[in-house]
Amino acid sequence: MASTGQAAPPFLRLAAHPLRWCLLSSLAGSDLRVRELAALLDQPQNLVSYHLRLLRDGGLVTANRSSLDGRDSYYHLDLDRCGQALADSGADLHPALRRDIAAVDRPERFPAVAVLFACTGNSARSVIAEALLRHETGGQVRVVSGGSHPKPAVHPDAVRVLREKFDLDIADQRPRHLDTLAGQRQDYVITLCDKVREICPEFPDHPRQIHWSIPDPAAVGGYPAFARTAADIAARVRHLLPVLARPTSAGGPP
Structure with missing residues (x-):
């Protein structure tokens, strides 16, 4: 006893x-x-x-x-x-x-939801998140990414970490400006940069706003920083899956 x-x-x-x-x-x-x-x-x-x-x-x-x-x-x-x-x-x-x-099972089916990942350069954090979420949902979720000040190209270490750690290839992807996505319906807008959180444009129908405060691996420099960032994003994406699979309104609680 x-x-x-x-x-x-x-x-x-x-x-x-x-x-x-x-x-x-x-x-x-x-x-x-x-x-x-x-x-x-x-x-x-x-x-x-x-x-x-x-x-x-x-x-x-x-x-x-x-x-x-x-x-x-x-x-x-x-x-x-x-x-x-x-x-x-x-x-x-x-x-x-x-x-x-x-051992918790991941959802097999997802409703028709749209997710936007936003950061400053759209060359590392947001493109990693976009690729991982698209892969984890089998393309069932419409996912895009953009930046407030997009870089000329995706960072080579972001391409490398997705290829080596997750067997995903984004070599042909190019950064896009958030303004090109204005007016599109989004159910979730997820900011990965503290700076862009304050200036992210508004989208129709009041999407749910989520913030992931993740330091820019390019500011740290070196492939290990990108590996740590990708691991952090992968964990967050894994926890996002059951939220996306739950049939809720875009602005409602998780």
């Missing part, structure tokens, strides 16, 4: 707090800044910062300095870490509740 003094697993102690659960739920849909979370949850910013620090200390949330304003940070929920922690918590209660999060 378990001792009555046995503590709950760390994940449950962290997630059970009402405000921290609201923070986790908010970050599950998009990367956000402290002031945005405070406004969304109608809570004092210092209180939100305190609980974000606890979530960071627990390894559930990470923070990236904004490329638009280096004094600001975007917070990101590590869904893989949360999934593993939740599975471990179930196993702590009873071995029969052990679940392998890697």
Whole structure:
């Protein structure tokens, strides 16, 4: 018989707090800044910062300095870490509740939705995301990408990482300007650059806005930076799949 003094697993102690659960739920849909979370949850910013620090200390949330304003940070929920922690918590209660999060089936069919990935140059992050989502959905989802200031060509390391890590070839792709996509219906607009998030054009029918705060690998330089970026985007795309497979309105919740 378990001792009555046995503590709950760390994940449950962290997630059970009402405000921290609201923070986790908010970050599950998009990367956000402290002031945005405070406004969304109608809570004092210092209180939100305190609980974000606890979530960071627990390894559930990470923070990236904004490329638009280096004094600001975007917070990101590590869904893989949360999934593993939740599975471990179930196993702590009873071995029969052990679940392998890697074994979760991916959706086989997707509704007719349109997704736009946007960044500044449309030469690395957004084209990687476009290629990976198109591949993961078997072409069922209409996916495009664009940039606010497109580069002359796709970065060669973006081409290389998709070819070597995912067996995908985008050598013939060319960056496009976001203005060329204006007026097209989008169900999801996903920005991967802090700068472009602020200037992304509006699209008809109020698509759902999602932000992935991902540093530009070209600014870091070198193929390893592109490999890390592609791995991050691949994980985010994997978590996006069940959201896209769920029949919701474009502006509705995930």
